[in-house]
Amino acid sequence: xxxxxxxxxxxxxxxxxxxxxxxxxxxxxxxxxxxxxxxxxxxxxxxxxxxxxxxxxxxxxxxxxxxxxxxxxxxxxxxxxxxxxxxxxxxxxxxxxxxxxxxxxxxxxxxxxxxxxxxxxxxxxxxxxxxxxxxxxxxxxxxxxxxxxxxxxxxxxxxxxxxxxxxxxxxxxxxxxxxxxxxxxxxxxxxxxxxxxxxxxxxxxxxxxxxxxxxxxxxxxxxxxxx
Amino acid sequence: xxxxxxxxxxxxxxxxxxxxxxxxxxxxxxxxxxxxxxxxxxxxxxxxxxxxxxxxxxxxxxxxxxxxxxxxxxxxxxxxxxxxxxxxxxxxxxxxxxxxxxxxxxxxxxxxxxxxxxxxxxxxxxxxxxxxxxxxxxxxxxxxxxxxxxxxxxxxxxxxxxxxxxxxxxxxxxxxxxxxxxxxxxxxxxxxxxxxxxxxxxxxxxxxxxxxxxxxxxxxxxxxxxxxxxxxxx
Numbered sequence: 001x002x003x004x005x006x007x008x009x010x011x012x013x014x015x016x017x018x019x020x021x022x023x024x025x026x027x028x029x030x031x032x033x034x035x036x037x038x039x040x041x042x043x044x045x046x047x048x049x050x051x052x053x054x055x056x057x058x059x060x061x062x063x064x065x066x067x068x069x070x071x072x073x074x075x076x077x078x079x080x081x082x083x084x085x086x087x088x089x090x091x092x093x094x095x096x097x098x099x100x101x102x103x104x105x106x107x108x109x110x111x112x113x114x115x116x117x118x119x120x121x122x123x124x125x126x127x128x129x130x131x132x133x134x135x136x137x138x139x140x141x142x143x144x145x146x147x148x149x150x151x152x153x154x155x156x157x158x159x160x161x162x163x164x165x166x167x168x169x170x171x172x173x174x175x176x177x178x179x180x181x182x183x184x185x186x187x188x189x190x191x192x193x194x195x196x197x198x199x200x201x202x203x204x205x206x207x208x209x210x211x212x213x214x215x216x217x218x219x220x221x222x223x224x225x226x227x
Numbered sequence: 228x229x230x231x232x233x234x235x236x237x238x239x240x241x242x243x244x245x246x247x248x249x250x251x252x253x254x255x256x257x258x259x260x261x262x263x264x265x266x267x268x269x270x271x272x273x274x275x276x277x278x279x280x281x282x283x284x285x286x287x288x289x290x291x292x293x294x295x296x297x298x299x300x301x302x303x304x305x306x307x308x309x310x311x312x313x314x315x316x317x318x319x320x321x322x323x324x325x326x327x328x329x330x331x332x333x334x335x336x337x338x339x340x341x342x343x344x345x346x347x348x349x350x351x352x353x354x355x356x357x358x359x360x361x362x363x364x365x366x367x368x369x370x371x372x373x374x375x376x377x378x379x380x381x382x383x384x385x386x387x388x389x390x391x392x393x394x395x396x397x398x399x400x401x402x403x404x405x406x407x408x409x410x411x412x413x414x415x416x417x418x419x420x421x422x423x424x425x426x427x428x429x430x431x432x433x434x435x436x437x438x439x440x441x442x443x444x445x446x447x448x449x450x451x452x453x454x455x456x457x458x459x460x461x
Contacts, residue, residue, distance in 0.1 A: 062440040063433040064401040067412060071433065074419065075426035168294035172405065179296060186300075192308055195301045203292040 005193060009185050016181030017201055019095070023177060024164050027102035031163075032156075034103070035110035036145055042115050053111065060108030066169050068105055073097040073173040098170035098177075106163045113159055117152030118144060150220050157213030161206050168202075178202065231422050232431060239418040239428070246414035247435055249328075253400045253410060256332045258393065261339025268344035273351060283344065290341035295334075295399050302334040303327070303406045331403035339396055346388035351377065353384040383454045390447035397439055411435060 006013075041053035060068065076082050076091050083092070090096045121144065129143045149156070171180035182198040231238045271283035290298065306325040314323060354377050362372045404413040415432035419425035 059433075059437065062437045064398040064412070064436055066401045066404075067415075067429055067433045067436065070412075070416075071426065071429045075429045078424055078426040165294040168296045169402075171296075179294065182297075183300070186304070192301070192305055195297060195304070199289075199293045199297055199301070202294055202297065203289065206292040 005185075005189065005191055006197070009181075009194075012181045012185060013178070013197065013201065016176060016178035017205075019176055019180075020164070020167055020178040021205070023095075023099055023102060023167050023170065023175075024160070027099055027106055027167075028160050028163055030103045031106035031110055034107040035114055036149075038107060038111035039114035039118060039148070040140060040144075042111055043118050057108045057112055060105050061112065065101070065105050065166050066172065069098065069101040069169060069173050072101050094170075094174045097173060098167075098175045102163060102167055102170070105166070106159065109159050109162070110156060113152045113155045114145075114148050116155065117148030117150075120151045121147045153213070153217050153220065157210065157217070160213070161209055164205060164209060165202070231418070231424065231427065239414070239422075242414045242418060243411065243428075243431060243435065246409060246411035247439075249409060250397075250400045250411040251439070253328065253331055253335070253403060253408070254393075254397050256328075257335035257339060257396060257400070260332055260336030261343055261392075261396070262389075264336055264340025265343030265347050268340055269347035269351060272344060272348050287341045287344055290338055295338050296402055296405065298338055299331065299334040299402050299406060302337065303330040306330055306333075327403065327406045327408035330406060331400075331408055335396060335399055335403070338399065339392060342392050342395075343385075343389060346385050346392065347381070349388070350381040350384035354380045383458070386447070386450050386454050390443070390450070393447070394440055394443055397443060398436065401436070 038053050038056070041049040042057065044050050044053075072091070073094060082088060091100075125143060125147065126139065129139050134142065167177060168179035170177055171183055174180070176184075178198055178201060182194050186192075186194045232243075233240050268283045268286060271279040272287075274280055274283075303325060307323055310323045310325065314320070358376055358380070359372055362376045363369075367375065400410060401412045403410055404416065407413065411432055415428040419428040422428070
């Protein structure tokens, strides 16, 4: 075990960890915001809403995240109308592509999780809300979405853990996240401990995230009476 | 556009097909390793001995807490370092590189084993106790109870979970392109760089993966129905 590696590369591990956290935080929050209306569309009675949401979810859940990132970062450069436009300042940047890729991917998984939550809402609650004369919009944002999110919360926590682990893939499109830094240090030192340190950091992050989600779950479901 | 995707010397169709076949081989071999590992780990978790339970739990927690990509890299580079050390004892000092396929199967198998052990554990516990007691009362030996009653019924509960893990596994095979195995994504990358048409080839690879997951979905329904054929529903 070579401890000098830590003093020498500690800063880069720290920077990488920050990038990883930033990507996971932003993509999970934006992903959730996209997922809420998508879950409603996916559970809609109207085909014109259901089918686009279904196709989106099917594509992003049925293909590897790695390929989705490659399509965004390497693939879009094939088109001149993109490289010549203002969009290129965003799509030509690895970190932006990583963020967009992770967000689009997690939105699909999260939408499916929330749909499960929507289906699990007791019918009586929705009927009661209708009986009070709530409009469609009132019903959705007062009853359906908050309830679905609370029911689906544990599953959503799992998805965020998967997102954290998936975020390591952005290192393949030259983003300097924790994985990217570790791989670069490894290629210079050929010291296997580097991966061990990275594993410990990832492990700690998943541990903290799991705790955090459990705490939030207790809080948001505190009014539920357990018989 | 379609010419470069064609079969033969002009296009990359045959290379993509070869890559797809390797991807499938990789996934199936990892599935086998993963199921064996998962069953052993599940048995350890249900063991009477604390020692086995702790080891099994540790393995599951560690693998579930770190990125799959890291597992792949650690297995690949770790195995070469290990072999190098062992070879050093015999005065062999040339660089040894581990076969990427073997490393990939082992890494993906490790991941699958960790996740499937939980599925198997739950499935074993889901077999009603009364049936096991009835089997014992009929005079079956513990092994007979296990192989005739518990194992065949366990599958019924395990198949939905295993189906999900298989989907994850199929998609995770793309990670093995990082250690330069010539599977589907690696060939797409080569083709993308040669033809300067990355979008075309990555979309093609994505669609091939989509077909694989779609077929897997049907397969899962088939196996679920088959495993439940002896159960009266309703």
